[in-house]
Amino acid sequence: MKVLIIGASGYIGSNLKKHFEKKGIEVIGTTFPEKIEGLKFFNSVDSDFKDLDIDLKEIKYAIICSGISNINECKMNSEMAYKINVSGNKKIIQQCFKYGIVPVFLSSDAVFDGLKGNYTELDETNPCNEYGKHKKAIEDYLIKSKEEYIITRLSKVFGTKPKDGTFITSLVSQLKEGKVLNCAIDQIFCPVHIEDLVNLFYLACEKNLRGLYNFCSTESFSRYELANLLKSGLDIKQGKIVKCLIKDINSLDCLPQNISMRSDKIIDALEYKFSKMSDHIKEIKIKIELY
Numbered sequence: 001m002k003v004l005i006i007g008a009s010g011y012i013g014s015n016l017k018k019h020f021e022k023k024g025i026e027v028i029g030t031t032f033p034e035k036i037e038g039l040k041f042f043n044s045v046d047s048d049f050k051d052l053d054i055d056l057k058e059i060k061y062a063i064i065c066s067g068i069s070n071i072n073e074c075k076m077n078s079e080m081a082y083k084i085n086v087s088g089n090k091k092i093i094q095q096c097f098k099y100g101i102v103p104v105f106l107s108s109d110a111v112f113d114g115l116k117g118n119y120t121e122l123d124e125t126n127p128c129n130e131y132g133k134h135k136k137a138i139e140d141y142l143i144k145s146k147e148e149y150i151i152t153r154l155s156k157v158f159g160t161k162p163k164d165g166t167f168i169t170s171l172v173s174q175l176k177e178g179k180v181l182n183c184a185i186d187q188i189f190c191p192v193h194i195e196d197l198v199n200l201f202y203l204a205c206e207k208n209l210r211g212l213y214n215f216c217s218t219e220s221f222s223r224y225e226l227a228n229l230l231k232s233g234l235d236i237k238q239g240k241i242v243k244c245l246i247k248d249i250n251s252l253d254c255l256p257q258n259i260s261m262r263s264d265k266i267i268d269a270l271e272y273k274f275s276k277m278s279d280h281i282k283e284i285k286i287k288i289e290l291y
C-alpha cells in the first residue's frame with residue numbers, strides 16, 4: 001500500500017507521514033507554497049497529479065490535509081480560502097476518482113451549528129461559519145459521488161510535546177507565564193490527541209474502512225474546564241482563568257457552542273481505545289519545566 005499525503009508540511013500531515021512510514025508504508029508527501037526537502041511541490045488550486053511524476057497506479061489512498069484551517073482567515077480571505085478549501089479539494093478528489101485512488105478527507109466538527117452537541121454521523125450538518133461551510137461542501141460532494149471515500153470529521157487536535165504550538169501546551173505555557181486567560185464555558189468539544197489521530201488514520205486505511213467517521217475523543221470539555229484541569233493538575237500557581245461566553249471571544253466569524261461528537265462508530269469499527277486527558281496531564285507534569 002502506497003499513500004499520498006497532500007499537505008504533508010502541515011501539523012497533521014507531517015505527523016501522519018511519520019506514523020505511516022513507521023508502519024512501513026511508503027508515503028509521497030506534498031508541500032505548498034514552501035519547497036521542503038523530501039516533499040513534492042503541489043498546489044491544490046492548479047497542480048495536476050501528473051506533475052507529481054509518480055506511478056499513480058501504485059497509490060491506494062490520498063489523504064487530503066491541505067487547506068486553510070483558520071476560521072478568521074477563511075472569513076477575511078474568503079475568495080482565496082474557497083479556492084483552496086473547496087475548488088482545490090474538489091479537483092484533488094476528481095483526480096483520485098480518475099486514477100482509482102481512494103480520497104481520505106479531513107473534515108471538522110465545525111460542520112455543526114453547535115445547538116445540540118453529541119453529534120453522530122447521522123446528524124444533519126448546518127455550519128455557522130465559512131470554514132465549516134467549506135468542509136460541508138466537500139463532505140456533500142463526496143457523499144453524492146457514490147464513489148469510494150473516507151470522510152474523517154476531526155475535533156480539535158492537540159499534542160503534548162513542549163512548544164508544539166497546539167492549544168493544550170500553549171494553555172500551559174501561558175499559565176506558567178502568569179497570563180490571564182479568557183476561557184469560554186459554553187463551547188464544548190472533544191479534543192483528540194495527535195497520536196490517537198494518526199493511529200485512527202492508519203487503522204482505517206489498513207482495514208479498508210469506507211464512509212463517514214467522527215474522529216474525536218470520548219471526553220468532552222469546555223475550554224474553561226480544560227484550563228482549570230491543567231492549572232490544578234499541574235499545580236501551576238501563576239496565571240488567572242476568567243470565565244466568558246464563546247460569543248465574547250473576539251472572532252470575525254460565528255463560533256459554534258456545543259460541537260461535541262460521538263465516536264462510537266469508529267470505536268466499534270476499529271475496536272479502538274482512546275487515550276484520556278488525565279493521562280496527558282500526568283505526561284506533561286513529568287517534564288513541566290519544558291513547557
Ligand SMILES: NC(=O)c1ccc[n+]([C@@H]2O[C@H](COP(=O)([O-])OP(=O)(O)OC[C@H]3O[C@@H](n4cnc5c(N)ncnc54)[C@H](OP(=O)(O)O)[C@@H]3O)[C@@H](O)[C@H]2O)c1
Pocket residue numbers: 006007008009010011012013031032033034042043044045064065066067068069084088106107108109154155156157158
Ligand atoms: N488541527 C486541527 O485541530 C484540525 C481540526 C479539524 C480539522 N482539521 C483539518 O485538518 C487539515 C490539516 O490541519 P492542520 O492543523 O494540519 O493544518 P495546517 O498545519 O495549517 O496544514 C495545512 C496544510 O495545507 C497546506 N496548504 C495550504 N494551502 C495549500 C494549497 N493551496 N495547496 C496545497 N496545500 C496547501 C499547508 O502547506 P504549508 O504548511 O506549506 O502552508 C499545510 O501543509 C485541514 O484541512 C484542517 O481544516 C484540523
